[in-house]
Amino acid sequence: MILLRLTWLSLLNRKATLLLILASISISVFLLLAVDMVRHQVKDSFSSTVSGTDLVVGARSGQINLLLYSVFRIGNATNNISWQSYQEISKHPKVDWSIPLSLGDSHKGYRVLGTSQTYFTHYRYGKKQNLDFAKGKPFAGLFDVVLGAEVAKALNYKLGDSIVIAHGMGNAALVEHGDKPFVVSGILKPTGTPVDRTLHVSLEAIEAIHVDWKAGTKIPGLNISAEQALGMDLKPKQITAFMLGLKSRLSVFHLQRSINNYRSEPLQAILPGLALQELWQMFSLAEKALMFVSALVALSSFIGLLALMLTSLNERRREMAILRSVGARPMHILLLLVIESSLLTCLSVLFGVALLYLSLGTLSPWIQSEWGFRLIVQPLTLWQWQLLGILMLAGSCVGVIPGIRAYKQSLIDGMAIRL
Incomplete structure (x- = not known):
């Protein structure tokens, strides 16, 4: 306890310099934990986007491209x-x-998804959780729209509001379907998936x-009003992709x-x-690079902490001599510096x-609104505790290292400084 008190008083005596080291190590601890936590939560967020779906079918391309546009709306x-x-x-x-998916339109930067009632019945996310409504119900009329939780919150929409969909995707220079407005019939509960950032309408x-x-x-020269469209044959001609659930996973x-091998197309x-x-294999190299940095x-x-402690040893030789004069042994001087670096590291970790x-807590809402990833405030994992243990x-x-050097100096100096 005496050594700990002496260490604390010594740190307070050099607080201006040591505060900089404390800030430096604290930021490095923050970066190390943040990178590890974000990469795990991003993986969990992506993995929980769709569950219970056996196959996703689309036009022949790459399987990652098909997954991105059909499930993640990217x-x-x-x-x-x-x-x-x-x-x-x-x-x-x-x-x-089966759940049909039709993409291609948007509203103020948010994707519009054309689908059927089976979407609300069979789509699962997380641990096979159903889509639930915070307000309203699924689309029933031709020009009904169901909003994801983030869309409703960001644009401040409520049931009964009118919405105009734009042709194409993005925020700029889009032609709107202003002659056929939609009415909000339902708002989904938050899911932490791309569903939250999607407007859902019928095919x-x-x-x-x-x-x-x-x-x-x-x-x-051709203008067909919303009322005229109601009386037309609106059977879809094409869709973007579809999801399948099978009766037995053995047949997947x-x-x-x-x-x-489908021959028709x-x-x-x-x-x-x-x-x-x-x-994830594609991003594994980037993950390792971030952790390495x-x-x-x-x-x-x-290294900065080590350099500071080594350069301050000569300035502290009088301090060491005083400690020797009141009964401190060379081993006590070594322990004093080890405790000092350990205490600094402990404070930095905290x-x-x-x-x-x-x-x-501060940036999670902004990250979710800008990037669509929900960062959850959760306890540190076992691996993260191990990382902190390694840092300690x-x-x-x-x-x-400076402790051994101070130990040798105190043996040479005794109770008087020798220059």
């Missing part, structure tokens, strides 16, 4: 799928349910807003092979789990962890 499809092909595959004896509604369009442009590879069926693994930052901070949770051990080892 990127665009290389081609569409005919409605006839979708119906034929969805009626396969091994298929239990027939997607056809209705494009009845006077061709090849992505409005037909000059057989049906996948059958779809991949080039299709591709992917297993979401395998596609996600391939996606964070480790280098921590290493540089400890401040680093506090900075991490403060940042998570490294901090103690840093104090050994």
Whole structure:
């Protein structure tokens, strides 16, 4: 206890310099933990986006591209799928349910998804959780729209509000379907997935807003009103992709092979789990690079601590001599410096962890609104505790080197400084 008190008083005597080292190590601890926590939570967020879906089917491209645009609403499809092909595959004896997906329009930067009622019945996320409504109900009328939780919150929409969908995706220079406005019929509860950032309408509604369009442009001189569209045949001609749930998971590879060899048009069926693994393999190098950079930052901070302690030894020789004069032994001088570096590291770890949770609590809403990832404030994992343990051990080892040097100096100096 006496050594600990002496160490604390010594640190207070040099607080200006040591505060800089404390800040440096705290930031390195924060970076190391933040990178590890964010990469794990991003993985969990992606993995929980869809569950219970056996196959995702789209136009033939790469399985990662298909996964990104159909599940995560990132990127665009290389081609569409005919409605006839979708119906034929969805009626396969091994298929239990199917969810059609039609993408291509947006509203103020948020994607619009055309689908059917089966989306609200069979779509699962997380640990096979159902989509639940915070308010309202699924679309029933032709121009009803169901909003994801983030869309409703960010744009301050409520039930009964009118919404105009724009042709294409993005925020700028989009042509709006202003003659066919939609009415909010329901708002979904938050899911922490791309569902929160999506507007959901029926497939027939997607056809209705494009009845006077061709090849992505409005037909000059042709104006079909919303009332006229209600009386038209709005059976979809094409969709972007669809999800399948099978009666038995044992038949998933057989049906996948059958779809991949589909003769009517080039299709591709992917297993979401395998596609996600391939996606993580692509990013594994970036993950390792981020962890390596964070480790280098921590290493540089400890090197800075070591340099500071070594350079201050000559200035502290009088302090050591005074301690010797009151009965301190050379071993006590060594322990004093080891305790000093350990105490600094401990304080840095505490401040680093506090900075991490403060940042998570403050920045999580902004990160979710900007990037769509929900960062949850949760306890440190076993691996993260091990990381902190390694940092504490490294901090103690840093104090050994100047401690040994001070030990030798105190043996030479005795109770008087020898220059």
